[in-house]
Amino acid sequence: MSRDPSQPNIVLILADNLGWGELGCYGGGVLRGAATPHIDRLATEGLLLHNFNVESDCVPTRSALMTGRHPIRTGCRQSVPPGFPQGLTPWERTLAEELKRVGYHTAHHGKWHLGDIPGRYPSDRGFDEWYGIPRTTDETQFTTSPGYTPEVAELPYIMQGKAGTPSTNVVVYDLEQRRGIDxxxxxxSKDWLSRVASTGQPFFLYHPLVHLHFPTLPHRDFAGKTGQGDFADSMVEMDSRVGELLTAIDELGLRENTVVIFASDNGPEFREPYRGTAGPWTGTYHTAMEGSLRVPFIVRWPGRVPQNVTSNELVHVTDVFTTLLHVAGTAPPADRPIDGINQLPFFLNPTTEKSPRDGFLFYIKKELVAIKWRDWKLHFIWSPAVNQSKGKLESPYLFNVVRDPKEESNVMSFNTWVLQPMLRLRAEFMRSLAGDPAPRDELKEDWDL
Known part of the structure; x- marks a missing residue:
């Protein structure tokens, strides 16, 4: 295991569609019918962010996490069905590729959703090995859907692979496999950790969980455990799985020199009966409301990140890429615009340092929907709930998300001064977008689904 403090181990655990209000440490837990003691304890051992922001759905967030670049640059703007072009182009550099370049062992166990053809699987993009699903979990419903046959739509598979060899199918990803996959x-992950712990090299484990993505079905061992249905049972299972990983880190003697991050890729599920909650915020993923943007984020690094601290400083998912590269003693690629900002000084001193980020642009597919800047949110398109968009606004809506967390009172008439810094932020981003050297991928098209 790595004992070099200049290159600590990194474990990144990503929940799927876990809303801001679900965990006990975010005001949920037993109030949601599901205690989350393991993740709650992790929150007391490090820094918990109240204002960590992501993209609109699974593919955009995961691309931003892996590249430090907004999906409007990379082309990973939305989730698309199997059989259609998707994934990161070879030109993009992933977090795993950059960490491997400086000596890290790398593994991916979970949901990828950044490429489902040879050349774009995790083992092609910097991971020594991988096991999991190349796309998403709603595909588990295919085999029980009326009229479905593999001749008209390809079967979903759990897959595995190692760098330098082709990835292969393991088993059809159906509803029963969905229950057991986490x-x-x-x-x-535990097996891989036990294998790399004695190598003397640092490692990067990316463990994107499947919970709580719909259909939100618990393992048989957790079914009925809460008495509050499948969703609550799945939350308890998710917390238990995170606890297993944390226990394995401790038992292998890795805790002191391992950075652990737990976060979510998106806001809560909106589909019944698996609907989640964003707590005090309005909205779910696929919207530009705070409930879509803000998700849980906890970071633990013993002796470096102080314990039991919470912060409302603004952090974006692209920042994880840049920050973790600085944790590993390296820097992002210099041949392309990187949207991620180094948050390491803030993470190490959250009570005295401020986040260097003022704001960001928020796209859904290829539309600029909103700008978030400090305590303010400017909406160009108003869509407070999925499939309830009112289209482009003649006069944008402006909200102060501290005074008005549910974004109910448009204060544009009294605060037009806010347009200056916000539109300046937009102009700077547009200039960088126009000069982005990223080549167009011949497989990329606009799939307006």
């Missing part, structure tokens, strides 16, 4: 993923 157990299997944790077992894979």
């Amino acid at each position: 157990e299997t993923l944790v077992r894979k």
Whole structure:
């Protein structure tokens, strides 16, 4: 295991569609019918962010996490069905590729959703090995859907692969496999950790969980455990799986020199009966409301990140890429615009330092929907709920998300001064977008689904 403090181990655990208000440490837990003691304890051991922001759905967030670049640059603007072009182009550099370049062992166990053809699987993009699903979990419903046959739409598979060899199918990803996959993923990660712990090299484990993505079905061992239905049972299972990973880190003697991050890729589920909650915020993923943007984020680094601290400083998912590269003693690629900002000084001193980020632009697909700047949110398109958009606004709506967390009172008439810094932020981003050297991918098209 790495004992070099200049190159600590990194474990990045990403929940799927876990809303801001679900966990006990974010005001949920038992109030949601599901205690989350393991993640709550992790929150007391490090820094918990109240204002960590992501993209609109799974693919955009995961591309931003892996590249430090907004999806409007990379082309990973939305989730698309199997059989259609998707994934990161070879020109993009992933977090795994950059960490591997400086000596890290790398593994991915979980949901990828950044490429489902040879050349774009995790083992092609910097991971020594991987096990999991190349796309998403709603595909588990295919085999029980009326009229479905593999001849008209390809079967979903759990897959595996190692760098330098082709990735292969393991088993059809159906509803029964969906119930058991997070157990299997944790077992894979624990086995990998035990193998790399004695190598003397630092490692990067990316463990994107499947919970709580719909259909939100718990492992049989957790079914009925809460008495509050499948969603609450799945939350309890998710917390338990995170606890297993944290226990494995401790038992292998890795805790002191390992950075652990737990976060979510998107806001809560909006589909019944698996609907989640964003707590005090309005909205779900696929919207530009705070409930879509803000999700849980906890970072633990013993002796470096102080314990039991919470912060409302603004951080964006692209910042994780840049920050973790600085944690590993390296820097992002210099041949392309990088949207991620180094948050390491803030993470190490959250009670005295401020986040260097003032704001960011928020796109859904290829539309600029909103700008968030400090305590303010400017909406160009108003869509407070999925499929309830009112289209482009003649006069944008402006909200102060501290005084008005549910974004109910448009204060544009009294605060037009806010347009200056916000539109300046937009102009700077547009200039960088126009000069972005990223080549167009011949497989990329606009899939307005």
